[in-house]
Amino acid sequence: ERYIHTLVSRMNPDRFNFRICCLMERGSEAEAFESEGFPVCNLNFRPGLSPSVLPGNLIQLFRLVRLIRRMGVDVIHTHDNQPAAYARIAAWLSGVPIVYVTLHCDYTWLSPAQHRINKYLARLTTRFFAVSLWVRDISSARDRIPKEKYNVIHNGVNFAASAGQELVAQYRKNWNLDPATRVIGNVGSLLHLKGQDLLIEAFASIAKDYPDVCLFIIGSQRDHQPGTEQSLVELAARHGIEDRVIFTGSRSDVLDILHIFEIYVMPSRFEGFGLSLLEAMCAGVPAISSDIPALAEVSENGKYALSFRSDDAQDLADRLRYALDNPDDMKRLGKMASEYARQAFSIEKMVAEYERFFEEDLNAAGIGKSVVA
Template structure:
């Protein structure tokens, strides 16, 4: 992309897939479609993303064609630090924006970095409660054209699974994500509900192979290896979301956590912990239920009514899809960020 035209730079300084990666991948193209002159910078993103290279930063001593200062939109500490170097040491005409999703007290170093930003966005009211600076709450959204309910002509991604109803859990397989809580709930419940099969989709990294092996051993001992399936990291999770009659997000801690929104947009109610922004996504008793993070018994009891009454799952899934379309469409996030950009640009008009 032509750096002379670019007004917003969204750095991405991490190669491995993360929640921030997912956010940038979904959001940046929609921002460009909406007319935002934005480019990403850094590794770990698809080649199709709007992007510039690191050498293009040499042109940032000059303002873009609009005459306004550029906005450096950081989402990690190292990205904030890079922005400070560009603005305060190299004296480039930059304004610094930070989006915070953290659900914890920040370190002194992070607080210092945040204090140097020109504006701050929090991805939820809960993450905003950990900030000591003025901020704007803009919750993440999902593309409801991509994440949408099943249609009659959709292929079934799971024709070989036992049971006609599927309860799904996605994300990396590790204790932080509460995969063990989900497995324990399934071991307790599935023998009583033979129509249901559980699917766990997500990568097992090397440091968590022992954790995953223990879960598989528990499942084998319970005689449920055909009804609690690990399918690994799939290339396209969207068809699986459409196949789920119920989605479970049992994380012990999260930053924001998009998966319940993706599943609900696809027509599945969600039972979640109260980690991340989950509690701000769910309408209890209508789109799903929320339990305390780490409480396996509460999770099991929240799941069971849906297994016992698939019609309830269908009704709540329909409402969940409407709720996400109305409240969490990615267009709402784009609009909110445009408002923040506009306020920053007022500071830098020629």
């Protein structure tokens, strides 16, 4: 939702007139959209394809068709898998000429039937936007859609000013950190695919040798994986490091908190892009990441972050040892990564690429100022 908010709020208002529609629930950014003058409508689609949800979703589909017609929509820009399916059917029924889908991850959990549905719905899609080459390639292969149908637009990052020394000192005081304590940090939802268990295992194996180091894990569990946080807390306790692993929960000030980290670690098993890694790189925080394709894409195959073998806690521990033993090398790496990330992944670049494709398709369709939903 932050991604959509960033895009909508920065695209040319003289050319694009945006409407926001939340298909499954009112999103966390809805109030922000409304406060900025973007109309928000809410529907009640339910997830899944079971017979019990289809009648209700059919009703919601026709509500969506009526909304699209009433608003005079020229472009549908939809995101993720199931919302994109319903939005494309509604766009077809409404006669909307331009339909875009942005894919944010690799959707490894989809069934063969869902991949077949995606293949057929591609006929109703003007373009797919993928946040990484990996997402494009996996979607193209599994859904059997030609790569020519895709355009890759990497996520952009808002380059916040570096947190001042006073703010960093206040954070350290709030968490009772000794001035000599070094912090390893991670940001992400508490999910198995995010790999926080690997990070705890790796940290546990080196903790004795680095008594001045603690681990921060920022994020909260998701409804579909309840108990994840408790299992991570118990894992730290089994290794006797529970007093050195701090779980902060979700935070709105992540971009500031990054500046108390000496090392940022992204141990994910799966990612579509790796926005948290990119944010750390932009902040100049030296990073270590797993070698999965999406993260390798962000770090230029390990040029701008240390890399370890995915799902290998021992290899991660070895990288942590190197990073802690070579702080000057890591600072140089962080500086290089910041310069690269700010040039390659700016929000302005992301918005300009979207506007270019929107303009190209609108001009081809002979549409002036457009209504985008």
